[in-house]
Amino acid sequence: MYRKKLPEDLECGITIAMKSFGGKWKPCIIDAIDKGFRRPSELHKVITEATPRVIDLQLRELEMAGIVYKETGSGFPLYTAYYLTEKGESILPILSLMNSWGLQNKDGVHDAQHQKKKRVICI
Amino acid sequence: MYRKKLPEDLECGITIAMKSFGGKWKPCIIDAIDKGFRRPSELHKVITEATPRVIDLQLRELEMAGIVYKETGSGFPLYTAYYLTEKGESILPILSLMNSWGLQNKDGVHDAQHQKKKRVICI
DNA sequence: TCGGATACTGATAAATTTATCAGTATGGAT
């Protein structure tokens, strides 16, 4: 994992929150897991824009942060499922607040001058 | 400003929220303005880690997003002040939620192996 | 024994965000 060179303020709750569940895919992943898409392959099916590799990396970070945990069955085919921890679930209300705020404030956000090709499922 | 090359999902509220007030300094700036530090120089005094240039860039983006607005006096010395719009104020409860979540979950966040030199004032 | 499905990894590149540096501009005071 990338080793940071610039200092961060780990006393600031917002910084910690951002670090824990901010970023491009983490909120989507948390939401999808909550909705019952638990296996990496399922997650990739609902979050089509992100490659499995990217989803995997994000899952690893969420795991490190104690937001999801992993369950592995040794059967066939390989079975892995991710679940939200209690800590992970405590994020849901925040995400839902952010989501409604965003939806109520779509205006003033100018499109980045290009079409999106696929749709991300996200709350 | 940087011209994006990768698509974004502007239907997703969270993406919009992140785009609007996510990032390294925006939450701090919003909070500081709310606390009454309105002038660029004042903001720099409380957010010492960020250079005036960086703060200025963030302010510009917050302005574009309709989160702050600017008032300019033509007197001496040059006087500029930023205020939260209604939209900007509607972010405060979210920030405060994120902040308490972060503070309650400091654990599991490992320091990025170096000391921070200065302290950011942030909620 | 081979192939398909699933989960995962290492190395590297590309995109994006932040930071740095060296300026411009204004108007009053010295």
Add this chain to the structure above:
DNA sequence: ATCCATACTGATAAATTTATCAGTATCCGA
């Protein structure tokens, strides 16, 4: 005329996050 404080800008570099590509490994069933 020069300097100081304030706000701001352009160009560029550095840091960080995301994406891409090409793999490895497991197990089953054909």
